[in-house]
Amino acid sequence: GQLGGQARVPNVAGTWKDLTDNVNSMADNLTSQVRSIAQVTTAVAQGDLTKKIDVDARGEILELKTTINTMVDQLSSFAAEVTRVAREVGSEGRLGGQAEVEGVSGTWKRLTENVNELAGNLTRQVRAIAEVTSAVTSGDLTRSITVDAEGELADLKDNVNSMVESLRESTRANQEQDWLKTNLARISGLMQGHRDLAAVAELVMNELAPLVGAQHGTFLLAEETASGTELRVVGSYGHRETLRRYALGESLVGQAALARRTILVEDIPPGYLTVSSSLGEADPVTLMVLPIVVEDQVLGVIELASLRRFSKVHRDFLEQLVETIGVNVNTIVANARTDALLAESQRLATELQVRQEELQRSNAELEEKAELLAQQNRDIETKNSEIEQARQELEDRAQQLALASKYKSEFLANMSHELRTPLNSLLILAQLLSQNPTRNLTPKQVEYANVIHSAGTDLLQLINDILDLSKIEAGKMDITPEAVSLRQLLDYVDANFRPLTTQKGLRFGVTVAPDVPPSLLTDEQRLRQVLRNLLSNAVKFTEEGSVELRIERGAGVDLPGAPGQDVLAFHVVDTGIGIAAENLSQIFDAFQQADGTTSRKYGGTGLGLSISREIATLLGGEIRAASTLGEGSSFTLYLPLVQTSFDPAAVPVEPEPEAAEPLIAEPVAAPPVPASATADTHRLDGRERRRLLVVEARPGGLLSMLAQSVAADLNDTHGPVQVSTASDPAVALAALRQEGFHCIVLDLGMPHDAAAEFLKGLDSDPALRALPVLAHHSRKLSRPQEDLLQVRSRNQPLERLPSLDELRERITLHLSAEEPGNVLPLVQPASEEEPLREVEQVDSKLVGRKVLVVDDDVRNVFALTTILELHGMQVLYAENGRKGIDMLMRNDDVDLVLMDIMMPEMDGYAATSAIRSMPRFAQLPIIAVTAKAMHGDREKTLSSGASDYVTKPVDAEELMICMQHWLGLQDK
Numbered sequence: 002g003q004l005g006g007q008a009r010v011p012n013v014a015g016t017w018k019d020l021t022d023n024v025n026s027m028a029d030n031l032t033s034q035v036r037s038i039a040q041v042t043t044a045v046a047q048g049d050l051t052k053k054i055d056v057d058a059r060g061e062i063l064e065l066k067t068t069i070n071t072m073v074d075q076l077s078s079f080a081a082e083v084t085r086v087a088r089e090v091g092s093e094g095r096l097g098g099q100a101e102v103e104g105v106s107g108t109w110k111r112l113t114e115n116v117n118e119l120a121g122n123l124t125r126q127v128r129a130i131a132e133v134t135s136a137v138t139s140g141d142l143t144r145s146i147t148v149d150a151e152g153e154l155a156d157l158k159d160n161v162n163s164m165v166e167s168l169r170e171s172t173r174a175n176q177e178q179d180w181l182k183t184n185l186a187r188i189s190g191l192m193q194g195h196r197d198l199a200a201v202a203e204l205v206m207n208e209l210a211p212l213v214g215a216q217h218g219t220f221l222l223a224e225e226t227a228s229g230t231e232l233r234v235v236g237s238y239g240h241r242e243t244l245r246r247y248a249l250g251e252s253l254v255g256q257a258a259l260a261r262r263t264i265l266v267e268d269i270p271p272g273y274l275t276v277s278s279s280l281g282e283a284d285p286v287t288l289m290v291l292p293i294v295v296e297d298q299v300l301g302v303i304e305l306a307s308l309r310r311f312s313k314v315h316r317d318f319l320e321q322l323v324e325t326i327g328v329n330v331n332t333i334v335a336n337a338r339t340d341a342l343l344a345e346s347q348r349l350a351t352e353l354q355v356r357q358e359e360l361q362r363s364n365a366e367l368e369e370k371a372e373l374l375a376q377q378n379r380d381i382e383t384k385n386s387e388i389e390q391a392r393q394e395l396e397d398r399a400q401q402l403a404l405a406s407k408y409k410s411e412f413l414a415n416m417s418h419e420l421r422t423p424l425n426s427l428l429i430l431a432q433l434l435s436q437n438p439t440r441n442l443t444p445k446q447v448e449y450a451n452v453i454h455s456a457g458t459d460l461l462q463l464i465n466d467i468l469d470l471s472k473i474e475a476g477k478m479d480i481t482p483e484a485v486s487l488r489q490l491l492d493y494v495d496a497n498f499r500p501l502t503t504q505k506g507l508r509f510g511v512t513v514a515p516d517v518p519p520s521l522l523t524d525e526q527r528l529r530q531v532l533r534n535l536l537s538n539a540v541k542f543t544e545e546g547s548v549e550l551r552i553e554r555g556a557g558v559d560l561p562g563a564p565g566q567d568v569l570a571f572h573v574v575d576t577g578i579g580i581a582a583e584n585l586s587q588i589f590d591a592f593q594q595a596d597g598t599t600s601r602k603y604g605g606t607g608l609g610l611s612i613s614r615e616i617a618t619l620l621g622g623e624i625r626a627a628s629t630l631g632e633g634s635s636f637t638l639y640l641p642l643v644q645t646s647f648d649p650a651a652v653p654v655e656p657e658p659e660a661a662e663p664l665i666a667e668p669v670a671a672p673p674v675p676a677s678a679t680a681d682t683h684r685l686d687g688r689e690r691r692r693l694l695v696v697e698a699r700p701g702g703l704l705s706m707l708a709q710s711v712a713a714d715l716n717d718t719h720g721p722v723q724v725s726t727a728s729d730p731a732v733a734l735a736a737l738r739q740e741g742f743h744c745i746v747l748d749l750g751m752p753h754d755a756a757a758e759f760l761k762g763l764d765s766d767p768a769l770r771a772l773p774v775l776a777h778h779s780r781k782l783s784r785p786q787e788d789l790l791q792v793r794s795r796n797q798p799l800e801r802l803p804s805l806d807e808l809r810e811r812i813t814l815h816l817s818a819e820e821p822g823n824v825l826p827l828v829q830p831a832s833e834e835e836p837l838r839e840v841e842q843v844d845s846k847l848v849g850r851k852v853l854v855v856d857d858d859v860r861n862v863f864a865l866t867t868i869l870e871l872h873g874m875q876v877l878y879a880e881n882g883r884k885g886i887d888m889l890m891r892n893d894d895v896d897l898v899l900m901d902i903m904m905p906e907m908d909g910y911a912a913t914s915a916i917r918s919m920p921r922f923a924q925l926p927i928i929a930v931t932a933k934a935m936h937g938d939r940e941k942t943l944s945s946g947a948s949d950y951v952t953k954p955v956d957a958e959e960l961m962i963c964m965q966h967w968l969g970l971q972d973k
Contacts, residue, residue, distance in 0.1 A: 004032035034062050041069055050077035079109055086120050126150050130161060137165055177314040184212055185321060192329045196336055198222060202236025205326060210238040210305060213315040216276040217285060217306035221247070221254055222330070223299050227586050232258060232302055239276065254302045257290040261299060263320065264290040267310060274306055287311055291319055295327040300334070339396050346388040353381050420464050428457045428954040429864035433871070461954055480619050482643075485525045487517065487552070493529060494536065494550060501540050505814065508547035516554050521569055522643040527616045531624070532571060534609040535636045539575035544813075545718070546576030546633070558639055560622055568622065571638040580628040588626065589614045613638075691715070691722045691816045692741060696733045696759055697748035700726050704746050704777060707805060711812045719817045730759035737769050744815040746808070749778035749790075749801075760790075764797060773798040773815060777808050846970040847961070848873030851894055855885035855912065856901040856930070861953075865899060865930075868957050881905055882912025889916065895925070897964060902931035902942065910945040917946035926967035930955060 007025045010017065037056040044052035050073055054066040086099065099117045129148040136144040145162045188208055195201045202220040210218045220236030232247040232254055249259040257264045266288040275282050285306040293301040303323060305311075311319075357378060364370045434442065434450035442450075491511055502509035532550075539548045551572040558568045580588060589610050610624075617624045621641045628634035693712070695705045705726050712722035725742075727733035737745075749756045756776070763769050776790070776799060790801060802808040852869055856862050857880050866876045877892060879885035881904045889895055898916070902909035909929060916922045929947040931938065939950045948967050951960055965971045 004028075004035055006032075034058055034066075038065065038069060041073065045073060045076065050080060075109065079113065082113070083116055086116060130157065133161060133165065137168065143169075181314055181318045181321070184318065185325060188212075188322065189325045189329070192326070195329075196333055196340075198330065198333055199235050201329065201333065205303075206236045206238040209303075209319075209322070213305065213307070213311060213319060214309060215305040215307045215311075217274060219254075219304045220301065221304070222301040223258065227589075230258075230299070249299075253288075253290050254304055257292045258299045258302050261292050261294050261297070263292070264288075265311075265316070266290075269306075276306065276308060283308060289316070289319065291323045293323050293327040293330060295324075295331045300327055300330045335396070339392065342395050343392055346392060350381075350385050350388065353384065357381055420460075423858075424457055424461060424464075424954050428454060428461070429868060429957060431457060432957060433867055457954070480524045480527065482522050482524055484520050485523055485528065486520050487513070488519065490525070490528070490532075494532060497533065498536050498540060498548070502548055505540065505543075506545070506817075507540065507543055508549075510547065510549045512549065512551045514551075514553035517552050517569065518642070521640065523620055523640060527620060528640075531613045531616055531638055532573075534613045535571075535573040535624075535638065538609065539573050539577065539634070539636075542634075543575045543577035544817075548573070548575045550574075554642065555639070560639060560641060561618060563621070563641065567642040568639045569642050571640075573636045573638075574633065575635075576633040579630040579632050579634055580626070581630045585626060585628060589624070690720060691743050693722060693724050693744050693746065693812070693816060694733065694736060694742045695724060695726045695746045696728075696730070696751075696756075697726070697746075698728055698751045698755070700728055702748070703805075704748055704808075707809060708746055708812060711809060711816065715813065715816055722816055730755050730762060733759055734762045734766070734769070737763075737772070738766070742772065744812065745772055745774045746812065747774055747776045749776050760797075760799075770797050774800070775808060775811050775815070776801050777805070778803055846965060847968075849875070850896045850968065851875045851877065851892070852964075853877045853879065853885060853888060853892070853895045853898045855879045855882060855898065855904070855909070857881055857904045858901070861901070861930075865955070868960070872961065882907030882909060882915070885912055886915055889922065893921070897968060898925060898927045899930050900927055900947065902929055902938075909947075910941070913942075913946045926964075928960075928963060928967065930960075 006028055008021045008028075010021050013021060033056050034054075037054045041052045041054050044050075053070045053073055056066070058066045099120060125148050129146050133144045133146050145165055150157075188205065191204055191208060192201055195204070202222070206218050206220050210216070216239055218238035219234055219240075219242075221232040222235050224231055224233050228248070230249050232249075234243040234245055237243060247255045249255050253264050253266070267286065269285055269288055271284050274285055274288075276285055277283075285308050287307045287310050289305050289307075289311060291303045291305075292299055293303065303319075303326070305319070357374075360377065361374055364374060431450050431454035435447055435454055437447050437450075491513070494511060499509050536548065536550065549572075551570075551574065553570050553572070555568045555570045557565050558570075560566050560568070614624050617638055617640075622639045625637050625639070626634065627637075693708055695708050697704045705724065708724045712724050715722050725736060725740075727736055736742075747756055747759065760774070763772065763774070774797065778801070790799065800811060802811055847869075850873075852874050854862055854865050854869075854876055856865070856878075862878050866878070869876050877888055877895065879888045882900075883906055885898070885900070886907075889898070900909045900913055904912075907915075909931065913927055913929070916925065916927065926948045927946065928949045928951055929942045930951050930953060931942065942950050949963055951963060962971075
């Protein structure tokens with residue numbers, strides 16, 4: 002295999018030389034051919050396709066030469082095509098290229114096809130991705146990549162498709178939000194400036210229904226009527242039925258308003274409603290009822306029906322729109338009230354202007370009053386300015402009314418606490434004084450303590466009545482039916498109202514029909530509350546004549562929700578001032594009275610009848626009224642007659658005659674009137690002239706006008722009344738010594754302690770000391786003034802009357818009495834012959850026990866300490882929860898804790914929880930003593946770890962029983 006060799010034979014010739022030359026020529030040809038083939042194949046192997054075999058050859062060597070050169074040409078052409086396709090697709094980014102190599106077969110052909118397939122797949126995939134991304138760039142989000150792909154390209158395809166889908170969803174959500182906000186703003190703008198609720202309702206329905214694809218709709222507004230809140234149709238779409246009214250809870254619209262929650266009904270059954278046009282009719286498939294609520298107050302309801310389902314964006318739009326509509330409706334209602342107030346103020350201004358002109362015409366000739374008229378003109382202008390300012394203030398307050406209503410419940414709870422806290426110590430100490438444990442009080446002082454305790458109990462009942470209003474509005478007033486003895490109920494009525502009617506000179510009677518059962522099943526406390534209110538009103542509004550309570554049975558009476566009932570009727574009949582027919586339907590509304598003016602003769606809040614009506618409803622009955630103006634009124638409480646197994650024979654009662662005529666109270670004896678008080682008294686036409694002295698700082702002031710008004714009222718019925726005034730104590734005392742007066746009205750707010758000086762002058766003159774003095778004050782008195790009044794009230798008949806209504810009633814009572822000056826005081830003195838109560842025995846079970854009192858009110862601590870020490874207990878005190886825990890840590894032998902709830906720094910809830918977290922006090926009895934007695938407070942107190950719960954004012958006996966229970970001292 003060593004090419005290139007040559008035969009070298011020296012000295013040969015002839016045939017041998019020819020043979021040698023031929024051998025060398027063959028070797029030379031073979032060497033050049035093989036070496037040329039080797040060079041070309043070596044170049045091909047090294048990647049050089051530019052070499053070819055160029056030696057002369059023949060035969061098979063020529064064929065081999067041709068084959069190798071052809072192979073080199075094909076490899077060169079294949080490499081060039083593959084390189085071109087790779088460069089175009091891979092480097093230059095020109096997709097779609099294909100390698101074209103002619104004459105190849107076998108592996109080279111398959112390799113060419115694979116390269117072309119690779120380029121084709123890459124071209125299709127990249128172009129598909131480019132097409133979708135170009136569409137996304139142009140805003141077309143409907144396209145997606147559908148070409149087949151594997152591996153990372155498949156992941157890229159999925160990621161791009163996911164990206165497009167996310168963009169599509171985000172775009173759709175943004176478009177829906179843009180639509181929602183745009184239409185909210187548009188409809189809100191359309192409602193701006195309108196003052197007519199009906200026009201706003203029609204505008205809203207005409208815009209709203211087509212916008213959400215509804216074909217039927219109704220707009221209802223809430224109105225307050227005598228029977229309660231009702232929903233009235235004021236706007237519609239697709240129909241004209243506007244006469245229906247719905248109460249709260251009635252139908253779906255009433256239920257949505259009552260629950261303040263949207264109602265969505267889908268798949269409406271056939272025949273429920275028909276949406277029709279001139280071309281046909283069909284049943285809707287979806288119904289949506291949306292309440293309009295502002296600050297927890299229902300203003301109306303919108304109801305929509307559609308032939309297709311409401312989309313999510315439509316539902317969201319409607320939920321947000323009703324809030325905007327509520328604000329606009331609330332504003333329109335407030336504006337309407339403001340307009341009414343403005344019209345009233347303009348009317349008053351016009352009246353003032355008319356009166357001003359009349360005064361100018363009538364007094365033009367009097368020069369000395371010209372300045373007065375000018376001053377009046379300036380005053381009127383000032384009044385107009387004040388009226389305008391008041392109107393502005395009313396507009397501001399109208400916007401605050403909704404906000405204020407939501408704080409009412411917490412306000413009532415806090416006021417309950419603030420009132421009950423001082424009342425707690427008052428009742429406890431009054432009860433201790435009435436028990437007279439040391440037997441050092443006189444019978445009259447014991448009776449005074451009983452009267453204080455009774456008055457405090459009445460004040461507690463008043464607080465409970467105020468809370469009743471909140472409970473009624475919240476629907477949380479509890480009714481506890483029990484067997485009630487009619488005899489005991491009548492004794493309660495007689496004991497409470499006969500003294501009042503006797504004092505006013507009225508006849509008072511109670512008549513019971515023979516067929517009335519001796520007992521009934523009802524809530525006694527609530528029944529007494531209703532009767533107390535009805536009888537109190539009858540006495541208050543009756544100046545002369547009688548007040549009567551008649552009890553009888555009735556059959557077939559229609560009560561709310563129960564027609565044709567057997568009832569027990571309580572008729573309260575009086576001969577008082579009566580009620581006008583146009584006002585009779587309003588008196589049961591909250592804060593409404595027959596005479597609602599500021600100059601009305603009789604006071605009151607206007608809540609009594611409203612609360613009584615609600616209580617009557619809770620008892621299953623109702624109250625009806627009939628009245629004639631100037632002749633009297635009749636209020637009837639109807640209660641369902643329920644059979645009871647109560648045995649009235651178990652209650653000791655006095656026998657009562659079958660026919661009870663109204664009884665007239667005997668006249669009450671009174672101390673004689675001093676001589677100076679009657680020295681100048683004389684009679685005109687058989688009627689005695691009454692004299693009244695008003696002592697106030699400014700002549701012709703408020704008290705003088707009030708006295709003149711009473712005198713005018715009494716002129717026709719009790720004869721003429723002379724009203725004198727004095728602004729100086731010396732002048733007043735001189736007038737009293739010169740003329741006889743029956744009564745004195747004194748302004749305690751006179752400057753320079755003039756009132757105190759006047760009272761001292763009365764007290765120093767025995768002839769004047771017995772004159773009754775009605776003292777009025779409009780602001781809180783100082784401590785020296787309070788002390789002086791307490792001293793004076795011991796020596797002379799002095800009554801403090803901060804209320805003008807009460808002052809008017811007492812003036813009327815003194816001047817209309819048969820013997821002026823012989824009028825019982827507001828609080829009756831006790832009889833001195835009443836024996837002392839027996840001193841209660843101290844419970845020896847509690848002696849020596851140590852109690853920790855935690856309370857921030859020193860008065861309550863003093864009251865509770867007094868009770869506990871009377872029972873032989875040792876008392877520790879802390880003024881807040883944190884100090885209470887410190888005191889407990891220093892005294893491990895504390896047997897029980899009395900914990901106030903509302904305290905500064907750390908309240909009772911936190912203090913109780915902190916004590917319970919200490920293992921050594923885990924079983925320590927903790928009794929919560931709180932004045933915050935709203936709904937849910939008991940559960941909150943017990944959940945914080947308290948053992949029991951006692952409300953203020955504390956009943957001493959109840960507290961002792963509770964403490965014995967938790968100390969394990971009660972008899973088994």
